[in-house]
Amino acid sequence: MSTEPSVVRLGDLAHTRSGDKGDGSNIGVVARNPQAFELLRDHLTPEVVADYLRGLGVGAVQRFELPNLLAFNFVVEHALGGGASRSLRLDSQGKALGTALLELKLKTGAESTTMSQELVKTETDGPVAVVTLARPEKRNALSRSLLARLRDELDRIETATHVRAVVLTGEGKAFCSGMDLKEAAADDSTEAENAGVAAMREFADLIRRLHTLPQPVIAAVNGDALAGGAGLMTACDVAVAAERARIGYPEVLRGLAPVVVMHDLWSIVGSRRARQLLLSGEPITAEEALRWGLVNRITPDDGCLAAAVELGKRYAHGAPRAQATIKQLLDGIADGSADLRGAAAVSAAMRGSEEALEGMRAFLEKRPPRWTT
Secondary structure (H helix, E strand, O other), X not given: OOEOOOOEEHHHHEXXXXXXXXXXXXXXXXXXXXXXXXXXXXHOOHHHHHHHHHHHOOOOEEEEEEHHHOEEEEEEOOOOOOOOEOOOOOOXXXXXXXXXXXXXXXXXXXXXXXXXXXXXXXXXXXXXXXXXXXXXXXXXXXXXXXXXXXXXXXXXXXXXXXXXXXEEEEOOOXXXXXXXXXXXXXXXXXXXXXXXXXXXXXXXXXXXHHHHOOOOEEEEEOXXXXXXXXXXXXXXXXXXXXXXXXXXXXXXXXXXXXXXXXHHHHHHHOHHHHHHHHHHOOOEEHHHHHHHOOOOEEEOHHHHHHHHHXXXXXXXXXXXXXXXXXXXXXXXXXXXXXXXXHHHHHHHHHHOOHHHHHHHHHHXXXXXXXXXX
16 A cells, blocks of 8 residues: 655644734744744745735735744735734734635655644545544544644545546544544634534534545444544545444534434435434444434444455446446435535534533533533
């Protein structure tokens, strides 16, 4: 098997803090660790930032280093379009620019992409690309960085003509535990709220990306697939599950609703079973998931990935354009063109509610939630 590198997304290496003053904006870029700071020192130059923001009509960009804080301050002139601000506290434009900057892709070469790549690992086995979520210590929870890396990897795979099938799996004992609630509940600032909205949009776009990928996608459910992890599984074309796997949607127990993935679940199992899973929050076993049609096959715990790869090799015998057309037509029959971004907006609004905050706090503090009615 061979591993292929890609570029690094700035948001994988740093976060931003921003403010407006005068007719300009200050964008603070804070590296996640010393290694990332050194990488950004070499590659996140004022010229790179200016070129990335040029389409927004901003002026010159200056960079100031703050090594004690592992940070850089970028001063962006004429960012307010002729307006003016007296204080760094009035920072709506700066926040918008800082959020936009997180999506910048830094071309740093194969050696420097390892920090980003460790979130998602891709290996090839003949015509099959095996894409592995690689946060085993977090049960492969979907952070914003992981979402972006996975989306980037699927975009790259789409144009890889030698890849005829994709297997999506998780590292360790879990397939995916869903969205990273610790990241979501980190703070309740406006910036964190905006980041939560962006994360749900990214998740919706990722689900849609799995639908539209021309190659068949097989979920190798090596362990628990919960919440957004169950959503990833149902967005795949086929699912092979290990005996130990459980599938569930516990969002209702956290004051949330799995709005983005409801459509896929309902189209597979129907209304009654979807209501049981979504309203109870209780997971079902792999055996029951097989009876319901949520998964196509069950394997011993240590044979899940091999079975999925073997299935992918069998799919590789099919005509690629015919397979892409079949996926597109099936998606249309199931009304897969549903407004997932609209669903993401509903989900994001719920994430900022008092009920959701209580649900997430209770989950992180390992206690029963105290609901108010």
